[in-house]
Every structure is written in structure tokens, then in C-alpha cells.
Amino acid sequence: MVVNTYLLFILSVLLLGYLLELAVAVLNLRCLSSELPAEFVGVFEAGEYARSQEYTRATTRFSLIQSTCGLILTLVFIVVGGFNLVDLVARGFGFGPIATGLIFTGLLALLSSLVSLPFSVYSTFVLEQRFGFNTTTLATFFLDRLKAMALTVVLGGPLLAAILWFFATSGQSAWLYCWLAAVVFILTMQFLAPAVIMPLFNTFNPLKEGSLKEAITRYAQRQQFALQGIYTMDGSKRSTRANAFFTGFGRFRRIVFFDTLLDKLAENELLAVLAHEMGHYKLRHIPLMMILSVLQMGLMFFILSRFLGNQGLFAAFGMEHVSIYASLVFFGFLYSPLSLLLGVGLNIFSRRNEYQADQYAAETLVEEGGGEALISGLKKLSVSNLSNLTPHPLHVFLNSSHPPVLARIKALRHLHPLGSNG
Structure with a gap:
């Protein structure tokens, strides 16, 4: 029996990714301590602090259950030829390759949504409700999802169609055209989001x-x-x-x-939070992060172009037909290890930006006690959100775009303007 190398690699990636998530979760839970950090004495009541740790335990356990179910269902779907069945259904409509690709992707997205729906319902109406966070009604919950699906079809559909068309007609330069189309789409969304999209969900x-x-x-x-x-x-x-x-x-x-x-938050704390957000803008964090994301996207399209129509990759998924649209989906499995590494790099950059924005707020609000006001605001938000005050360093390294609150407070206390106030 000949072992498909691509299938072996994909299964290994899925299993190793799950084991890494499991290991990080266990380490993170072991970092929980019943001893309240000195910074939060007088801010976190003992009972509320214990509740924050129980929230971390509950959400971690739930996340692992969801990941376990997701892994099992994905493995079963691959082994029984689920992708091929969906492809045959999509081809059964008798449309051309681009329309068929849209149907294929849409059916996979619909299946994914149906699988994730029970977990979303439980997370919102049981877990978040239990800890006093949820205020969503069932009507709002499902209406949000219908709106999101409609936006995906209206906005994402044309972008996917353009990508499929470029890969089908533009030869070796197709990845570049796809990249440019995606960049134009992202920039357009930056203008549409606050004026058109976000008001669909909030007032x-x-x-x-x-x-x-x-x-x-x-x-x-x-x-x-x-x-x-x-x-x-x-x-x-x-x-x-x-x-x-x-x-x-x-x-x-x-x-x-x-x-x-x-x-x-009090008025001076709100001003400090705003100064932090303004710091991101003034220090050009937003465009820099966007540039890094765009470059990452370009790399992804370039590598993707090397795997289009790969016979071994399609055999790994038991496909009867080779297509560009299925290549996009299957490539996601191959790309996930590199995506993880690049994501870690972006998180490191993001955490650096958070420290710099904190410093900007403290240094530009000296007269208003910006450093102390920001610390006070961070503490109140941590208490309100039942934040984990002592996450494991590996969890922070792999998953966190923001530094732990205690690390931010420590950095703020070392700043000269803050020290001069104290």
C-alpha cells in the first residue's frame, strides 16, 4: 500500500496542532494561582478573583472540547471523502468552473457554520450567561449570523470569483493579480466598514x-x-x-x-484609553500592521500558485476531479504551519505596539495623570472582564496580541512621567 505523502503531512499537522493547543491549555491552567497579585489587592475582591479563575477554567475546557470535536469531524470528513461528495454536488448544478467553485466553497462554509452553531449557542447562552457577560437575545444572535452570511456572499463572493478567474486565465502572474485584488478589497473594506457594514450590527x-x-x-x-x-x-x-x-x-x-x-471607567481613565488608541494611530501601528498582513497575503498567494492542480494533493482528499477552487481549500491545510509561525510574528509585533501605545498615553497625559489613569482603567477592565492575570508565557507567545495586564502595568510604572507622579 502506497502512503500518500500529502495526506500523511496533513494528518500530522492536524494532530500536532491539536496536541500543541492541548499542551498550552494545560500549562495555562497550571499557572492559575489562588494568591491575588499585589497590584490587584483592593481592586479584585477575593470571591471575584476566584470567579475569574473559574471563568478561565470553564472557557479553556470548552475550547478543548470544541477543538476535539472539530478535529474528529475533520479527520472523518477527509477519510470518508467528504470533500469529493461536496464537489460532486456542486458539479451537479451544471455551471461553469467559477460558479461551481462558488457553490463548492459556499457548501463547505455552510457545513462549517452548522457544525459550529451548537458551540456558539452554548458559549453565548450558557457559558457567557453563567458569568454575567451575555446580553444577546436569540433574535439578535441569529440575525447577526444571517447578516454575516449575506455580507460573505455579497462581498466575499465577487472576490473569490475574481481569484478563481485570475488563476484560470493569467498564467504564472495570476498570484500577483490575486494579491492585488485582495489588497484593493481590504482597503475598500476599511472605508466601507465604519460607514456601511458596522451600522448593520450596531447603533x-x-x-x-x-x-x-x-x-x-x-x-x-x-x-x-x-x-x-x-x-x-x-x-x-x-x-x-x-x-x-x-x-x-x-x-x-x-x-x-x-x-x-x-x-x-472614570473620565480620566476614558481619556487615557482614548490616548492609547490615538497612540496606535499617531505611531502608525495600524498601517504598519496592515502592510505586514498584506505581505503575508502575498506570500500565501505565491506559495498557493505552486500547488494548484497538484495531483498528489487531490488524491490525499480522495477527489475525482482536479479544480482550482478545491486547490484553494486544500492548500489551507498545507499552509497552516507557516500561518502559525507568521501569526506568532504578528503577535510579537502587536504586543510591542501595545507597550508603545501605553507609553504614548502616559507621556502625552502627564498633566492628567495619564500613566496612573491608564493603570486604573486597565485594572477595572480586567476585573470587569474576569481576565486571567497570570497566563502562561507560552500561551502569550503563541496566542496573545496584547501583553498580560500585569506586564503592561509594570512597564507603565517604569516610565519617567509616571514615576514623577508617584
Whole structure:
């Protein structure tokens, strides 16, 4: 019996990826300590701290159950020839290769959504509900998913069709055209998201007149930052979690506060959070991260072009027909180890950016006690979100785009402006 090398590699990647996730989860749980870190004494009540650790245990166990089920179903689907069955169904409609590719991809996405739906329902309405985070209704939950599916069809469908067309007609330069099409799509989404897409899911209102808006305006003028709009978002419609972010470019640029954030932080803490977000903008973190993501995408398309129509790869999945559209799906299995490594690199860069944005906030809000205000805000958000204060370093290295809160606080306390206030 001849062993298919591609199948062996793919199965090994799936199993090793699962074992790595399992090992990291176990290490992360072992890092949980009943001793409250000194920084949070007087901030985290003993009972609430114990509850935060139970939340970490519960979400970790749930994630492992979901990953185990996902692994088993994926392995079974590959072994029984599930991809070939879906391909035969797609071909049965009798359309051309591009339309067939859209149907094939759509059917796989639908199957994936159906498999993940019970886990999403449990996570939202049982796990998050149990710990007091969920405020989503069943109607909102399912309407969100219908909207997301519609957007995927309306926006993602044409992009996928363009990629299939380029690979079918443009020869060795196809990967470059696909890359450029994807870049144009991403840039377009940056403008459409705040003005068109995000309002489909949430309501945005201008921040009310008052001392907070005045403080933000004064700070923005001091930093020579042209405000295009300060908004609040009804995050409480789905969760009690709090956040703030910048979105869009040019005249579509918005500063957005979750309404839950306004309820939980004092005015100087909100200003410090905004200064942190502004730091990302002023330090050009957003375009730099986008450039890195675009370069990663270009690498992916280039490598993908070398595996289109690979007979051994299609034999690994038991396919009767070779196609460009199936190549895109199968390549994802081959690319996952490199994607993991590149993702680790992006996370390292992102954590560096978080430290720099923290420093920007502390140094530009010295008069307002920016460093202490940001520390105070981080502590309140950690308590509110039941954050894990002591994640394992390997978990942080592999998975975290933000440094642990204790590491951020330690870095802030070493800054000169903060030290001069203390």
C-alpha cells in the first residue's frame, strides 16, 4: 500500500496542532494561582478573583472540547471523502468552473457554520450567561449570523470569483493579480466598514456634549489630531464587555466607545484609553500592521500558485476531479504551519505596539495623570472582564496580541512621567 505523502503531512499537522493547543491549555491552567497579585489587592475582591479563575477554567475546557470535536469531524470528513461528495454536488448544478467553485466553497462554509452553531449557542447562552457577560437575545444572535452570511456572499463572493478567474486565465502572474485584488478589497473594506457594514450590527451615536467630550477635544487639539467624530456604540446590546477603538480612514475615521466602557471607567481613565488608541494611530501601528498582513497575503498567494492542480494533493482528499477552487481549500491545510509561525510574528509585533501605545498615553497625559489613569482603567477592565492575570508565557507567545495586564502595568510604572507622579 502506497502512503500518500500529502495526506500523511496533513494528518500530522492536524494532530500536532491539536496536541500543541492541548499542551498550552494545560500549562495555562497550571499557572492559575489562588494568591491575588499585589497590584490587584483592593481592586479584585477575593470571591471575584476566584470567579475569574473559574471563568478561565470553564472557557479553556470548552475550547478543548470544541477543538476535539472539530478535529474528529475533520479527520472523518477527509477519510470518508467528504470533500469529493461536496464537489460532486456542486458539479451537479451544471455551471461553469467559477460558479461551481462558488457553490463548492459556499457548501463547505455552510457545513462549517452548522457544525459550529451548537458551540456558539452554548458559549453565548450558557457559558457567557453563567458569568454575567451575555446580553444577546436569540433574535439578535441569529440575525447577526444571517447578516454575516449575506455580507460573505455579497462581498466575499465577487472576490473569490475574481481569484478563481485570475488563476484560470493569467498564467504564472495570476498570484500577483490575486494579491492585488485582495489588497484593493481590504482597503475598500476599511472605508466601507465604519460607514456601511458596522451600522448593520450596531447603533452609533455622537458622544454627548459634556466634560468628557471637551476633555477629548482639548487633548486631540494638543496632539494635533483632527477628529472626524467621537461616537458611542451599543455594545451592551450583546455583552457587558467594554472596549474602545479607532476605525476607518480619512473622513470616515471614527473614535468609538462602547457604552459599557462609559459606564465602567472614570473620565480620566476614558481619556487615557482614548490616548492609547490615538497612540496606535499617531505611531502608525495600524498601517504598519496592515502592510505586514498584506505581505503575508502575498506570500500565501505565491506559495498557493505552486500547488494548484497538484495531483498528489487531490488524491490525499480522495477527489475525482482536479479544480482550482478545491486547490484553494486544500492548500489551507498545507499552509497552516507557516500561518502559525507568521501569526506568532504578528503577535510579537502587536504586543510591542501595545507597550508603545501605553507609553504614548502616559507621556502625552502627564498633566492628567495619564500613566496612573491608564493603570486604573486597565485594572477595572480586567476585573470587569474576569481576565486571567497570570497566563502562561507560552500561551502569550503563541496566542496573545496584547501583553498580560500585569506586564503592561509594570512597564507603565517604569516610565519617567509616571514615576514623577508617584
